[in-house]
Structures are given as C-alpha cells and as structure tokens.
Amino acid sequence: MWRSGWLLILLAVLAVAVRAEELGLFTGEADVSLSALNLEAAKAKAVTVALAAAVEQALAQVAPPEELALKKEAIKERVLRKPQRYVTSYQVLDQQVRAATLHLSLEARIQLDSLRETVRAIGVAPPAARRQTEILLLTYRERPGGFAVAPEMDEPLRERFDLANQPLATAAEAEELLGNQSSQTALRENRLEDLARVATVKNIRLLILLQLNDETPAETRDERCDQTAKIRVVDAPAEKIAAAFQYRFPAEGACDGRYDGAAKELFGAMMETLSKQGKLAETGPGVIYVELLKVADFDKLQEVQALLRNRAYVQKAELDSFEPGRRVRFAVVYAGSVEQFAADLATVKATSFVLKPSGQKGNLLQYQLEPR
Known part of the structure; x- marks a missing residue:
C-alpha cells in the first residue's frame, strides 16, 4: 500500500514541476561524416550535436554574455557535453545525406529554468586561484x-x-x-x-x-x-x-x-x-545528505524540501532517493560545514512537524519527523 503512496506522491511532485517549468523552443544543426559510422550511429551523434547547438542558443536567454564568457569551459563540460538533460522533447526537421555527410536539423524544447540554475551554480575562481x-x-x-x-x-x-x-x-x-x-x-x-x-x-x-x-x-x-x-x-x-x-x-x-x-x-x-x-x-559548498527515518506521511516531503531550500547558505536541496525501511534522503548543497548545518536545522520548526536528530554518519544527517 505504501508503495502506491510513493507513486502518487511522485506523480504529484512531477505534476507540480511540469507546471512550473520555463520552456523555450530552439533549433540546432549538425553535420556528421559517414566515413567511420553507419547511418544509425551517425544520426545518434548528429542528434546530440544538434541538441548541444540548441542548448547553446538557449544559454543566451538565461545568463548575460559576460557570465557565459567567464564560465565558458565549465559550461562546455557540464552543460553542452550532455545536452539531453535540459531537453524535454525534440523534433527532427530535416535529415539528408550529402557527399558522405549526414546533415540534420531539429527543433528542441529546452528547460530554461533548469539551465539557468546550472549556470548560476557554476562558480568562477579568481584568476590567481585557478x-x-x-x-x-x-x-x-x-x-x-x-x-x-x-x-x-x-x-x-x-x-x-x-x-x-x-x-x-x-x-x-x-x-x-x-x-x-x-x-x-x-x-x-x-x-x-x-x-x-x-x-x-x-x-x-x-x-x-x-x-x-x-x-x-x-x-x-x-x-x-x-x-x-x-x-x-x-x-x-x-x-x-x-x-x-x-x-x-x-x-x-x-x-x-x-x-x-x-x-x-x-x-x-x-x-x-x-x-x-x-x-x-x-573550499566552496559541499553536499550534505539529510535522511528522514521511518517516514509515515509522504505528504510532508515537499514541505521538508522547502524548509531545506530556505535555509541560509543552501544553494540546492533535491530529493535524492527512497531507501528501504521508509527512509527518504535529500541531497543539500551547503556553503558551510556539516556541523553548522546541523546546528541550523536544530533551530527550525515547520508548521506541522519538527526535525528530531537521530544520528550522523559523516556528511549524512538523520532525522525523524515529529508532529507538533
């Protein structure tokens, strides 16, 4: 029964996420040589290259050119190398073979909010520190x-x-x-x-x-x-x-x-x-895992996530995994130590629950949700 409860909650969370998405349509093109690839492999490569081109166009809408220039290498590695993570759907507009080269163009629907969040999270070190x-x-x-x-x-x-x-x-x-x-x-x-x-x-x-x-x-x-x-x-x-x-x-x-x-x-x-x-x-923010033990009411998960996201010095708080024994784990990117974050959480109270500390294993903090 509780498994179906998980599914309903996940579907509800996904539904909220879909409604909140900021999307944009962008086009991309690619030319891939057929000399070393068969047509199917060449098309797969062309799609990835064209999607990267579409995402590269979308970058201009989520960050100023000065920021993009400073973060150029990191964006190439973290964003353009795997553009599919920012694409909700795409449609191939044209596909032709010309002189042993596959030419492909497509239109992609890009998640601008997710792309913006990634770019903002990329830090820029002072030149002397690089x-x-x-x-x-x-x-x-x-x-x-x-x-x-x-x-x-x-x-x-x-x-x-x-x-x-x-x-x-x-x-x-x-x-x-x-x-x-x-x-x-x-x-x-x-x-x-x-x-x-x-x-x-x-x-x-x-x-x-x-x-x-x-x-x-x-x-x-x-x-x-x-x-x-x-x-x-x-x-x-x-x-x-x-x-x-x-x-x-x-x-x-x-x-x-x-x-x-x-x-x-x-x-x-x-x-x-x-x-x-x-x-x-x-130096810099690190990841801390917050694990909730014996979760009885999964309706509280969004409230917990909002609570974590609203703490000072938290850059990101995402649902990481469901573990055996009704345990739920969040990954939190925090610009401070585990001890500082634990001390901060000890002072907060949500509308309907408090986080009761249950244990710590390195960068893993464990809590139980206690009703107020």
Missing part, C-alpha cells in the same frame, strides 16, 4: 579495438563529484589520456607506473582508474548483471597504487538500470579514499 585540477577519473572498459571510456558509468560519477564540488580533470582530458597509445599499452600490460608518468607530465597527481568488466551471458542480459568494477587509485608522482577495491553490481536485473546506484556507492568509497590521501577540496 589551477589545473590534480585528480583525473578514468572510467573505461575493454572493447575489441582497445580500452574505451564507459560513459554509462563515467557520467553519473562525474555528476556526484560535481554536486559535491570536488573538481576533476575534464572528461575530454580523461578521454585524451586514454586515447594515448602508451596509456593503452600500460593498461593492457598492467604497467601502471608508465601511466603514472604520463599523468604526471599533465600535472595530474592522483589517478582514479575504474575498469568495468561485464561477464553477463548474452542470453540473460535482460534479467541478470554479472558485472564488476575494479577501482585503483594511483599516486602518480610516487608511481604506486594508493588504494584498490572492487564493486560487484547487484545480480538481479539488467545492468543498464544499475549505473546510478553503483555510482552512488562508488562515490562514497572514492571520497573516503581521497580524504585519506588529503585530496578533498577544502
């Missing part, structure tokens, strides 16, 4: 032609690092390193000291290597996931492995639906490792 990040995340799997980036795992992991304001080398830098022939050889022959030297030349101090290995039989891919993630954290200047661990995906169900959950668990383990290595960023 430097190349020291941590590079390389998420890959072995393909017939060599090792290749695994975006299905890489993207949700990068989103969690981004939410936690822990800077990484860009995905493009990681892809460039992986495409290097010496890097391919080092990974294939497990000569990580060679890979460490390549990284050191690029001013990378810590490498996070995550290799996916999928052994799921083809005939059971729709119902099983026999996949593991092997993680090695390499101290590049010292040319040694600083930490290593392995994650096994839950076996029941297809792998395709498991990457977000895996990213969540792996991110926690990586953050613990980085903390021990002294590599966590010490």
Whole structure:
C-alpha cells in the first residue's frame, strides 16, 4: 500500500514541476561524416550535436554574455557535453545525406529554468586561484579495438563529484589520456607506473582508474548483471597504487538500470579514499545528505524540501532517493560545514512537524519527523 503512496506522491511532485517549468523552443544543426559510422550511429551523434547547438542558443536567454564568457569551459563540460538533460522533447526537421555527410536539423524544447540554475551554480575562481585540477577519473572498459571510456558509468560519477564540488580533470582530458597509445599499452600490460608518468607530465597527481568488466551471458542480459568494477587509485608522482577495491553490481536485473546506484556507492568509497590521501577540496559548498527515518506521511516531503531550500547558505536541496525501511534522503548543497548545518536545522520548526536528530554518519544527517 505504501508503495502506491510513493507513486502518487511522485506523480504529484512531477505534476507540480511540469507546471512550473520555463520552456523555450530552439533549433540546432549538425553535420556528421559517414566515413567511420553507419547511418544509425551517425544520426545518434548528429542528434546530440544538434541538441548541444540548441542548448547553446538557449544559454543566451538565461545568463548575460559576460557570465557565459567567464564560465565558458565549465559550461562546455557540464552543460553542452550532455545536452539531453535540459531537453524535454525534440523534433527532427530535416535529415539528408550529402557527399558522405549526414546533415540534420531539429527543433528542441529546452528547460530554461533548469539551465539557468546550472549556470548560476557554476562558480568562477579568481584568476590567481585557478589551477589545473590534480585528480583525473578514468572510467573505461575493454572493447575489441582497445580500452574505451564507459560513459554509462563515467557520467553519473562525474555528476556526484560535481554536486559535491570536488573538481576533476575534464572528461575530454580523461578521454585524451586514454586515447594515448602508451596509456593503452600500460593498461593492457598492467604497467601502471608508465601511466603514472604520463599523468604526471599533465600535472595530474592522483589517478582514479575504474575498469568495468561485464561477464553477463548474452542470453540473460535482460534479467541478470554479472558485472564488476575494479577501482585503483594511483599516486602518480610516487608511481604506486594508493588504494584498490572492487564493486560487484547487484545480480538481479539488467545492468543498464544499475549505473546510478553503483555510482552512488562508488562515490562514497572514492571520497573516503581521497580524504585519506588529503585530496578533498577544502573550499566552496559541499553536499550534505539529510535522511528522514521511518517516514509515515509522504505528504510532508515537499514541505521538508522547502524548509531545506530556505535555509541560509543552501544553494540546492533535491530529493535524492527512497531507501528501504521508509527512509527518504535529500541531497543539500551547503556553503558551510556539516556541523553548522546541523546546528541550523536544530533551530527550525515547520508548521506541522519538527526535525528530531537521530544520528550522523559523516556528511549524512538523520532525522525523524515529529508532529507538533
């Protein structure tokens, strides 16, 4: 019964969100060579490129040109690399093959409010403080032609690092390193000291290597996931492995639906490792999780979210997940310490409930909703 209650609440929240969306129509075009791709793959790439062009047009409506110029590189990495997250729908207007090149144009409906929020959340460091990040995340799997980036795992992991304001080398830098022939050889022959030297030349101090290995039989891919993630954290200047661990995906169900959950668990383990290595960023807002225990009335969730969003120094508060045992978790981006946020929450009272502290585990604060 309570599962259906969750569904009704989620539908209600979604309905409110849809009504509140600020949308705009924008067009985009793309030209993709057919020399190395079949028509289907070329179309998929063309759609992504054209959507990025449409989102790039929309940027002019959500931020002044001076702000866009200052945040150009971050916008390219966080927004234009995955434009689909800001697109509610699109329609292909034209698709033609000309001289071994696919030309495609489309019209996309863009979520301007979400795009604006992302741009505003991107910080700009003073010129003197800007430097190349020291941590590079390389998420890959072995393909017939060599090792290749695994975006299905890489993207949700990068989103969690981004939410936690822990800077990484860009995905493009990681892809460039992986495409290097010496890097391919080092990974294939497990000569990580060679890979460490390549990284050191690029001013990378810590490498996070995550290799996916999928052994799921083809005939059971729709119902099983026999996949593991092997993680090695390499101290590049010292040319040694600083930490290593392995994650096994839950076996029941297809792998395709498991990457977000895996990213969540792996991110926690990586953050613990980085903390021990002294590599966590010490400035700027960070993510704090607020977990409600034994939630009896899910109608209170929107009120809780509003309460969290309205606290001082909170940049964002979003519903993160439903956990077993009627637990609900929010992710809060807060420009202060966990202790400061907990002290702030101890002083607030909602109209119909108070947050009673129940425990703390690192950056996870646990509460129970008590009626007033």
